[in-house]
Amino acid sequence: YIDHPLLAEYVQAIWSRLLAAAHALGELPPEMDQRYAWRVILGSDPEINAFALPGGYVGLQLGLIDIVDSPDELASVLAHELSHVTQRHLSRLMARQSRLTPVLIGAMLLGMLAASKSADLGGAVIAGSQAAAVQDHLTFSRDMEREADRVGYGVMTRAGYSPQAFAAMFEKLQQASRLNDDDAYPYLRTHPLTSERIADMQARAQFSVGPPLPALSLRQAMITARAQVLSHPGVDALRAAVTRARDAGAAMAPAPRVGALYAGALASIKQRNFTQARELGARLDPLVAGDAQAAGALQLLAAELAWSAGDAPRVLTLLAPDAPGRPELVLTSEALIRTGKAGPAAQRLQDWVALHPRDATAWQLLAGACTAQGEILRSIRAEAEAQVALLDYAAAVDRFKAAQDLVRKEGTGRDPDGHIEASIIDTRLRQVQLLLKEQALEH
Numbered sequence: 001y002i003d004h005p006l007l008a009e010y011v012q013a014i015w016s017r018l019l020a021a022a023h024a025l026g027e028l029p030p031e032m033d034q035r036y037a038w039r040v041i042l043g044s045d046p047e048i049n050a051f052a053l054p055g056g057y058v059g060l061q062l063g064l065i066d067i068v069d070s071p072d073e074l075a076s077v078l079a080h081e082l083s084h085v086t087q088r089h090l091s092r093l094m095a096r097q098s099r100l101t102p103v104l105i106g107a108m109l110l111g112m113l114a115a116s117k118s119a120d121l122g123g124a125v126i127a128g129s130q131a132a133a134v135q136d137h138l139t140f141s142r143d144m145e146r147e148a149d150r151v152g153y154g155v156m157t158r159a160g161y162s163p164q165a166f167a168a169m170f171e172k173l174q175q176a177s178r179l180n181d182d183d184a185y186p187y188l189r190t191h192p193l194t195s196e197r198i199a200d201m202q203a204r205a206q207f208s209v210g211p212p213l214p215a216l217s218l219r220q221a222m223i224t225a226r227a228q229v230l231s232h233p234g235v236d237a238l239r240a241a242v243t244r245a246r247d248a249g250a251a252m253a254p255a256p257r258v259g260a261l262y263a264g265a266l267a268s269i270k271q272r273n274f275t276q277a278r279e280l281g282a283r284l285d286p287l288v289a290g291d292a293q294a295a296g297a298l299q300l301l302a303a304e305l306a307w308s309a310g311d312a313p314r315v316l317t318l319l320a321p322d323a324p325g326r327p328e329l330v331l332t333s334e335a336l337i338r339t340g341k342a343g344p345a346a347q348r349l350q351d352w353v354a355l356h357p358r359d360a361t362a363w364q365l366l367a368g369a370c371t372a373q374g375e376i377l378r379s380i381r382a383e384a385e386a387q388v389a390l391l392d393y394a395a396a397v398d399r400f401k402a403a404q405d406l407v408r409k410e411g412t413g414r415d416p417d418g419h420i421e422a423s424i425i426d427t428r429l430r431q432v433q434l435l436l437k438e439q440a441l442e443h
Helices: 005-025 030-035 062-067 071-086 089-115 119-158 165-176 194-206 218-231 235-246 254-270 274-288 292-308 312-318 326-338 342-355 360-372 376-389 393-410 418-442
Strands: 039-043 050-053 057-061
Touching: 005 039, 005 062, 005 071, 005 119, 005 218, 005 326, 050 071, 057 062, 057 071, 062 071, 062 218, 071 089, 071 119, 071 165, 089 119, 119 165, 119 194, 165 194, 218 235, 218 254, 218 292, 235 254, 235 274, 254 274, 254 292, 274 292, 292 312, 292 326, 312 326, 326 342, 326 360, 342 360, 360 376, 376 393, 376 418, 393 418
Parallel strands: 039 057
Antiparallel strands: 050 057
16 A cells, blocks of 8 residues: 555546545445545555555556556546445355355255265265356355446546546556467456447447547656556566666657656665656656646656655755645645744644545654654554544554653643643544444454
């Protein structure tokens, strides 16, 4: 699991549109909306995969972002996984298995009785019942995948994405798996054949009205390049990215060229070769001129380079501390704390976590800003809230109790609002202790 502000913001923008569309279509009822988390968790694995988890969580590996050419294609995958949740496929599958279990046990008992007369007959009954149960599970799983495709397609198109995105994404998945998947034995699969899903989505797209599938943009090329570098952090992979950047000449199309140079610059930062990163960034400057989104992404890369090189003041010249984006918030807050301006950072972070209480990174930065100002009580509370956001309730309880101990031993310290903070800590401790008990019962 990684919390990368730039990629998380990119994915969240798509996810928010899909949630709004699911609401509009009635696929996401209010009671489910309130009870589930509806969070996308990014994984750093290069595997091309996404999956739905209980409670409204969706896992997304960076390898999948690495192969998409547009937000529309990624939206098709997220819409599919969202539909697994809204259609309650996990709970339906578990309910079906619980209904089949008595039948399977009865068949096995029947096989044992038959074995007393004929061992071969008993073995056949037991094996046959197990095979029937497995086949029923596979058939039901394929039906759920088809339903997620159908419902997800409606959600994606309602959100304003291209109807061709689903088929285009399936074609990419088919190409990625062509070496170890020949579309054989469809009855032994948990998913329908990819070729079948492509044909279904192409047929649906013919009768849908929507925008065409966008070509690879400069910003999308940068996003894809970042996912590629982060999911392949090995030295050889980083060197290969730099080599591709050096070879990226004018003969390449603009977007792939920008992607190669961006990946090379980011790989150079990872290798701490800052001179090389600046050179590749300079080659990017004229290529992104006139494209506001790509230019903004390049400026973020320049700020990231400055931060990695230890030049915190330059970060603040490149990015405005009050910029609205989360990547800018994280970088400028780190730079403000480093340059002795923890007060403005703390205020901005406090405003942010009030609106985004599940942002563990922001809470942790707030803890650092409070520590820099000598507000130890607020710092410990922020550390506790960061653990709550990560669902580590035991660690959060530990930090809240540490804050209570501090109040008992030293009072509220230099914090002018310390009494209010201490009251909040007492209340939050009781709330999180209840959550910890619920979590223990679930386990």
